[in-house]
Amino acid sequence: MRPEDVPLLFQELAREYADVTDMSVAATGSLARGDHRTGPGGDIVSNLDLIHVVADGADVPEVRALVERRMQRISDTFRIETTSVIAMLPAFRMAGHAHYRISMRPEWFCDGLGLGPEAFVHPGRAEGDQRAALSWMMQPVPYYLAKATVLDPTTNLAKARRAATRLADRFDLEEVRDNLDNLPRALRTLIAERGVTPLESTARYLDTPTHPDVARLVRDAVFVESMGLPSADSMLVLLPSAPN
Structure with a gap:
């Protein structure tokens, strides 16, 4: 087209x-x-x-x-x-x-x-609750990181970085901008320093980022969270x- x-x-x-x-x-x-x-x-x-x-x-x-x-x-x-x-x-x-x-x-x-x-x-x-908004806007980052473990790492890692950059720009998060080369660390720092309760999909990825089924586990959690x-x-x- x-x-x-x-x-x-x-x-x-x-x-x-x-x-x-x-x-x-x-x-x-x-x-x-x-x-x-x-x-x-x-x-x-x-x-x-x-x-x-x-x-x-x-x-x-x-x-x-x-x-x-x-x-x-x-x-x-x-x-x-x-x-x-x-x-x-x-x-x-x-x-x-x-x-x-x-x-x-x-x-x-x-x-x-x-x-x-x-x-x-x-x-x-999440209206008016910045921590809730942060938890939702974090969601694409582990989704693409997990997806990169099984499909097109170059493209999906780039998507994860773009999602992290959008997150950092929206909330002025230096701790994310400074760790774009280590996004799991960026997410863990954000969660700890801002008192964010992560969505289940984010928590699943950060708990076991090298699990052989992490892409499927994170994808399934994202769909249930977002689509029901x-x-x-x-x-x-x-x-x-x-x-x-």
């Missing part, structure tokens, strides 16, 4: 979900932020990330089937990889400072749950179909 096609992509997404009434859908990630990556030929190489918020766990299997059909059409039309995650409404409201919430595009493709603009304005229970569902129930990754 070419960069000039991004507005068309969002228009098509809005049409695709216009008739949906049992969930709310929004974009997050680099395409939503406008800082997506392009390859040597100028094509976008970032994927499309969507959040599908549902109110009832009983709806998840049906929602997964609907999302798979609709996002396969989007992937095929625009020749782009799409990642969709399903989030339970209570978890979505609790995860106000989660990175995916902060990255959200400030419009809904559909708002079948009637959440309204305040879903972007009020980040949930295990990753196997929440995430759908769709690639463009092979040309005929």
Whole structure:
């Protein structure tokens, strides 16, 4: 997909979900932020990330089937990889400072749950509590560090450093800036000096960063924290179909 096609992509997404009434859908990630990556030929190489918020766990299997059909059409039309995650409404409201919430595009493709603009304005229970906000904004750092143990270390370590830099810039954390080459130490220092109670995903990584299953353990904890569902129930990754 070419960069000039991004507005068309969002228009098509809005049409695709216009008739949906049992969930709310929004974009997050680099395409939503406008800082997506392009390859040597100028094509976008970032994927499309969507959040599908549902109110009832009983709806998840049906929602997964609907999302798979609709996002396969989007992937095929625009020749782009799409990642969709399903989030339970209570978890979505609790995860106000989660990175995916902060990255959200400030419009809904559909708002079948009637959440309204305040879903972007009020980040949930962490509102006004800096230590709670810190714990959520730390979350991507161990996630990418753990992911780097099993997949593309160069890319994922760079993502961990970027997440740490965002954290340091938002809260003016010299202890993080000074330890970008040793991010586990940076996190431990931050937790100790600021009295932060880390999320379970962060604690799992820091307790056993060399555990052979640490990537899976951290990923699963992140999904339960942020989406209210295990990753196997929440995430759908769709690639463009092979040309005929």
